[in-house]
Each structure stands twice: as C-alpha cells, then as structure tokens.
Amino acid sequence: MKKSLAYKIIEAHLVEGKMQAGEEISIKIDQTLTQDSTGTMAYLQFEAMGIDKVKTKRSVAYIDHNTLQTGFENADDHAYIISTALSHGVYVSKPGNGICHQIHLERFGIPGMTLLGSDSHTPTNGGIGMLAIGAGGLDVAVAMGGGAYHLIMPKIVNVELKGKLTGSTAAKDIILEVLRIMSVKGGVGKVIEYSGEGAASLSVPERATITNMGAELGATTSIFPSDEITKRFLTSQGRAKDFTELKADDGAYYDEKIVIDLNNLEPLAACPHSPDNVKKVSELSDLKVDQVCIGSCTNSSYLDMMRVAAILKGKTVNPSVSLAISPGSKQVLSMLAKNGALYDLIASGARILECACGPCIGMGQSPKTDAVSVRTFNRNFFGRSGTKSAQVYLVSAETAAVTALTGKLTSPKDYLGKTIEIDMPEVFEINDNLILKPEDYKDIQIVRGPNIKPFPINTKLPEKVSGKVLLKMADNITTDHIMPSDSKLLPFRSNIPHLSDYCLSPVDSEFPKRAKEQGGGFLVAGTNYGQGSSREHAALVPLYLKIKGVLALSFARIHRDNLINNGILPLEFMDEKDYQDLEQNDELIIENAVEQVKNGIVEVKNVTKNKIIKTSLNISKRSVNMLIEGGLLNSVKNA
Numbered sequence: 001m002k003k004s005l006a007y008k009i010i011e012a013h014l015v016e017g018k019m020q021a022g023e024e025i026s027i028k029i030d031q032t033l034t035q036d037s038t039g040t041m042a043y044l045q046f047e048a049m050g051i052d053k054v055k056t057k058r059s060v061a062y063i064d065h066n067t068l069q070t071g072f073e074n075a076d077d078h079a080y081i082i083s084t085a086l087s088h089g090v091y092v093s094k095p096g097n098g099i100c101h102q103i104h105l106e107r108f109g110i111p112g113m114t115l116l117g118s119d120s121h122t123p124t125n126g127g128i129g130m131l132a133i134g135a136g137g138l139d140v141a142v143a144m145g146g147g148a149y150h151l152i153m154p155k156i157v158n159v160e161l162k163g164k165l166t167g168s169t170a171a172k173d174i175i176l177e178v179l180r181i182m183s184v185k186g187g188v189g190k191v192i193e194y195s196g197e198g199a200a201s202l203s204v205p206e207r208a209t210i211t212n213m214g215a216e217l218g219a220t221t222s223i224f225p226s227d228e229i230t231k232r233f234l235t236s237q238g239r240a241k242d243f244t245e246l247k248a249d250d251g252a253y254y255d256e257k258i259v260i261d262l263n264n265l266e267p268l269a270a271c272p273h274s275p276d277n278v279k280k281v282s283e284l285s286d287l288k289v290d291q292v293c294i295g296s297c298t299n300s301s302y303l304d305m306m307r308v309a310a311i312l313k314g315k316t317v318n319p320s321v322s323l324a325i326s327p328g329s330k331q332v333l334s335m336l337a338k339n340g341a342l343y344d345l346i347a348s349g350a351r352i353l354e355c356a357c358g359p360c361i362g363m364g365q366s367p368k369t370d371a372v373s374v375r376t377f378n379r380n381f382f383g384r385s386g387t388k389s390a391q392v393y394l395v396s397a398e399t400a401a402v403t404a405l406t407g408k409l410t411s412p413k414d415y416l417g418k419t420i421e422i423d424m425p426e427v428f429e430i431n432d433n434l435i436l437k438p439e440d441y442k443d444i445q446i447v448r449g450p451n452i453k454p455f456p457i458n459t460k461l462p463e464k465v466s467g468k469v470l471l472k473m474a475d476n477i478t479t480d481h482i483m484p485s486d487s488k489l490l491p492f493r494s495n496i497p498h499l500s501d502y503c504l505s506p507v508d509s510e511f512p513k514r515a516k517e518q519g520g521g522f523l524v525a526g527t528n529y530g531q532g533s534s535r536e537h538a539a540l541v542p543l544y545l546k547i548k549g550v551l552a553l554s555f556a557r558i559h560r561d562n563l564i565n566n567g568i569l570p571l572e573f574m575d576e577k578d579y580q581d582l583e584q585n586d587e588l589i590i591e592n593a594v595e596q597v598k599n600g601i602v603e604v605k606n607v608t609k610n611k612i613i614k615t616s617l618n619i620s621k622r623s624v625n626m627l628i629e630g631g632l633l634n635s636v637k638n639a
C-alpha cells in the first residue's frame with residue numbers, strides 16, 4: 001500500500017493494535033508538553049503515579065495561560081509547576097517566554113516525532129511535520145512516565161491545496177474554509193493531511209496556523225510534509241540537525257479527499273458563536289467593530305506580526321476601536337523590537353500585551369457589553385471572551401489589522417490593494433534564557449502553596465448506578481460551557497471544590513446547586529458533547545459533583561477520553577428519539593452495570609417514563625476496564 005505521511009509516523013511509533021480506522025491502537029510518545037492551566041493537575045497526577053523521572057525524549061512545561069497575577073493563586077501554581085517539573089526531568093518555559101505551541105515550534109518540535117500535549121491545540125506542531133496530539137492531563141502524565149498513548153486509529157483525510165494564496169488571503173482563510181466545509185464535528189476520528197502546490201508554498205508558521213485550528217474540526221491532528229521550507233525554518237532557528245525530509249508516497253491511500261483552490265479563496269470570518277459559522281468578510285463589511293485582538297497560538301508568529309506592523313505603519317487605529325496585540329513569543333517580540341516594527345505597532349495606538357494566551361482565554365481584555373470583537377484567535381465560543389453579550393468574529397491577522405484601522409469589519413482585498421511581502425528571516429533571534437533545564441536544578445524542592453488542593457478520584461463501578469437527569473442540553477456543548485474559564489476562575493484550576501460552583505453555569509446557573517442537592521446524577525446532551533479544550537476539569541468537576549454518566553448523541557474525542565479516564569460513563573444513544581423523550585428530573589437506573597459495560601451496550605431504565613433506553617459505549621476493552629476500575633489512575637494502580 002502507498003502510505004500517507006500520518007500513516008508512516010503512526011506505523012513507526014506503533015506499540016499495539018491494528019492500523020485500521022476505528023480500531024484501538026497505542027503509540028510511543030517522543031515528546032510531551034503541558035501548559036499551566038492543565039499542568040498543575042497533570043503533574044499532581046504524574047506524582048500520584050510515583051515515577052521519579054520522565055522517560056520521554058523531551059518534555060516541556062510551559063507557563064502561558066494563567067499569567068495575570070491578581071492574587072497569590074496563579075503564582076502559587078507557577079511555583080509548583082516549575083519546581084515539580086524540574087525535579088522530574090522536565091524543561092520549563094517561564095512566564096513571559098510565550099505561548100506553548102509557538103515556542104514548541106520554534107525551539108523543540110522535530111519532524112517525524114510524536115508529541116502529546118495537555119492542550120487541544122497541540123496539533124500546531126503538525127506544521128513542522130510532527131504527529132502532535134492533544135489529550136487530557138492524565139494521558140500526558142502516563143506518556144511522561146513512558147506509557148504508550150491509546151487512541152482510535154483515525155481515518156486519514158487529504159486536503160489538497162491547489163494554486164497559491166493571493167495577496168489578500170492568508171493561511172487563516174484556508175483553515176476557515178476547511179471549517180466551513182467540514183464543520184466543528186467533521187474532523188472527529190480523522191487526521192487531516194495537507195498536500196499540493198499551495199501547501200508547498202506556505203511557510204512553517206502559516207502551516208502551523210492551519211494545523212492549530214484543525215483542533216476546531218474535532219480532528220485527532222493535522223499535518224504538513226517536512227520539506228525544504230521546514231528545513232529552512234529549522235536552520236534559521238539554529239536547529240538544522242533536527243530536520244528530516246518526510247512526505248507521503250506518491251499516490252498514497254487516503255480515506256477521504258478534499259480539494260481547495262487557493263486562487264478562488266476570499267478573506268473569511270467565523271461568526272458568533274462557532275468557528276464553523278464561516279462567512280465571507282465582504283458579506284459582513286458594514287459591521288461596526290469595538291475591539292480587535294491580534295495574537296493567540298493561531299496567529300502570533302513573527303510573520304503575522306510583521307504583516308500587521310506593515311499595515312499599521314504610519315497610521316492610527318480607528319478612534320472607536322481598542323486594538324490589543326500579543327506577540328506569540330519572546331523571540332517574536334524581541335525581533336519586532338530590534339527591527340523597529342514594534343514602534344509601528346505602538347505608534348499606531350495598539351495596546352501591547354505580554355507574550356501569552358491573554359484575551360484568548362479571557363485573561364483580560366474582556367470587551368464591553370454587547371461589543372463586536374474581531375480576533376485572530378481560534379475559538380469564539382459563547383462567553384469565552386469574558387463578556388457574555390459580546391459577539392466574537394475570528395479572522396486572519398491581515399483582516400484584523402485593516403479592521404482596526406477602519407472600525408468596520410474590512411476585507412484586506414478592498415483596503416490593501418497590494419500584497420504585503422515579508423521575508424522569513426535567515427536567522428531568528430535565539431535566546432533561551434527563559435527556558436530552565438532540569439540538569440541545572442538537581443536539588444530543587446517542590447513548592448506547594450495553599451492553592452494546590454487534592455483532586456477527586458473515582459471508586460469502582462457499582463452494580464447499580466442510579467440518579468436523576470440533572471440537565472438536558474443541546475448539540476455542540478463545549479468545555480467552555482462545562483467548565484468555564486476566565487480570569488476569575490482560571491486561578492482555581494488546582495481547586496476542584498471551588499470550580500464546582502460554576503460547572504455548566506453558562507447553560508443553567510442553577511445546575512451546580514441542583515447537582516449538590518441531589519447528590520449527583522446524569523447529564524443528557526446532543527451531538528459533539530465536550531468539543532473544544534482538553535481541560536480535564538470538564539470531567540474532574542462533574543466527578544466531584546458525583547455525575548455518574550453522560551447520555552449523549554455523540555462525544556468529542558478528548559472529552560470522551562477524559563470522562564473515561566475519570567470513570568464517568570460516556571453513553572451514546574442508539575435511537576435519537578430517546579434523546580428527545582428524556583427530560584430533566586427523569587429518574588434513571590442502570591442495573592448490572594459492570595456486566596453491561598463489559599458488553600458495550602448499556603440499557604438505562606427510565607423509571608419515571610417506564611421505558612428502556614439503549615445506549616452503546618463504543619470504546620475499547622482497555623477503556624471498559626478503566627470504567628470498571630473507576631478511572632485511569634485506579635487501573636494503573638491495580639494493574
């Protein structure tokens with residue numbers, strides 16, 4: 001068989017299983033990354049496994065999300081992560097160094113290797129030819145300990161990019177077009193592999209914009225070949241030795257194929273409140289804009305920032321717009337400072353923020369009531385900006401910059417008239433003084449401030465599982481609904497009891513109270529339940545609230561794994577009508593739960609309506625054992 005690139009990398013890392021789409025396989029993980037909002041939990045779990053040193057080729061702990069220090073909590077978490085990571089052989093990227101995915105691309109990513117990260121945008125490093133997958137903290141902790149990562153062998157989809165980007169379109173428009181075609185559920189169980197003349201013409205940061213936002217398709221990951229352009233990028237980062245050429249065989253087998261002609265692409269925008277609600281910018285051009293934010297792991301590279309600086313140079317931001325810019329890394333920011341582009345940004349009236357996730361995760365810059373906010377980010381889920389009434393549109397860096405000048409959503413096609421040519425630098429500024437190496441900190445003591453609280457661990461699955469339906473939800477519920485995150489809640493990512501008072505509050509503010517009064521129960525949801533972030537808190541907090549199972553029409557990949565890892569039953573309706581008939585407060589019972597879970601088909605009795613609901617688990621034998629043992633940690637301990 002002629003092989004795709006993703007197939008070859010999986011094959012080279014295969015530990016167990018048959019490489020047939022839909023079968024469970026396990027792969028060896030070469031590198032891991034964690035960030036601070038999921039990291040405290042991942043390291044607490046790693047410590048609970050009792051392993052002294054990480055067994056990967058490289059593991060890095062980044063501090064980039066919770067960087068607003070309005071109280072002691074975030075700083076406590078940083079101190080804990082830094083000390084525990086170094087003591088276990090993990091490199092640390094200190095706050096101020098930048099966003100994990102951007103830095104990993106610059107300093108650590110290696111073509112052909114596997115990377116598992118406790119952040120859903122880990123696939124960003126597919127832009128450099130890695131097989132980079134996002135997962136829950138527990139799965140990353142296991143990989144740090146040398147354990148294989150278990151996943152369902154994905155289908156491999158080829159996206160062929162024909163032609164080339166015209167001056168007014170950008171890599172962001174390509175991924176928005178893919179989202180328009182495939183939707184936020186279209187990538188579930190799939191790897192998206194890019195090819196064609198258009199792919200070959202994109203720089204590494206542009207490829208990374210595309211693989212980054214592949215997370216929004218629900219895809220396992222996305223990948224580009226490693227070619228001359230990759231070689232040049234690595235060489236300019238002083239890492240020529242990390243380069244290997246990698247590509248699919250000619251005529252490789254793909255499960256599906258999509259062709260996009262870049263010559264016909266237009267500037268696009270994802271409209272509120274979903275990354276796949278994509279329209280042409282030209283159709284939205286009268287939209288008055290209050291805020292523009294440029295940055296995030298999708299669009300904060302040197303190239304993006306230089307294009308923005310070129311657009312803003314010598315001009316003034318529209319008086320009705322607040323423009324915030326967060327460069328992706330210290331490397332990017334220091335290069336902008338050196339070549340004068342930072343001056344152009346500041347002089348135009350932009351508000352320069354620290355190199356971090358910042359407004360993308362609601363850490364500051366929440367827009368005003370009813371604001372229209374235009375952002376270069378990857379998610380515009382309801383409430384994520386920190387302002388519930390805000391309308392967030394996702395666009396390219398070029399569209400964002402021209403919009404900041406006009407005050408209305410504006411297509412670069414109408415405004416610029418000419419292509420902005422920015423050359424990739426021959427040599428990037430290399431200064432790793434915010435990266436700590438474990439070998440330099442041999443005797444470090446682990447620091448545990450009062451913000452670090454124990455996390456809940458499930459118990460074995462009982463024979464009888466019962467409870468009421470505590471909440472019935474619609475399709476596409478995100479992890480931002482299940483466990484909202486903003487500057488007020490993120491400091492409590494190590495404090496599950498505190499977070500529990502906010503669980504699912506964007507859907508129903510009474511839910512946490514009800515769950516506590518009832519002593520737990522079941523959740524009911526439509527399709528794609530748990531899309532978005534990898535945050536394990538979206539499972540740990542329901543576990544704390546004694547949620548026993550979620551009945552849904554379908555689940556997003558990482559969230560389903562997180563539920564299983566924590567011993568919560570992810571039950572899929574076999575008949576859509578059962579979803580429609582179920583109501584809040586219906587009393588449910590699962591008899592012979594252990595036997596039923598082993599069989600993979602679970603009959604749930606609706607006592608209130610005197611009806612049997614058939615659900616399926618659709619999971620591997622290993623996951624079944626985990627559910628019976630009460631989660632991954634218990635099954636590792638009892639193995």
Ligand code: MIC
Pocket residue numbers: 037038065118119120121361485532533534535
């Ligand atoms: C996000 O973009 O939602 C985050 C914050 O990076 C998350 C991780 C988290 O919830 O801490 C992610 O995408 O995995």
Ligand code: SF4
Pocket residue numbers: 065099119121296297298356357360361378
């Ligand atoms: Fe950070 Fe936003 Fe990227 Fe998540 S999506 S890693 S919050 S920049």
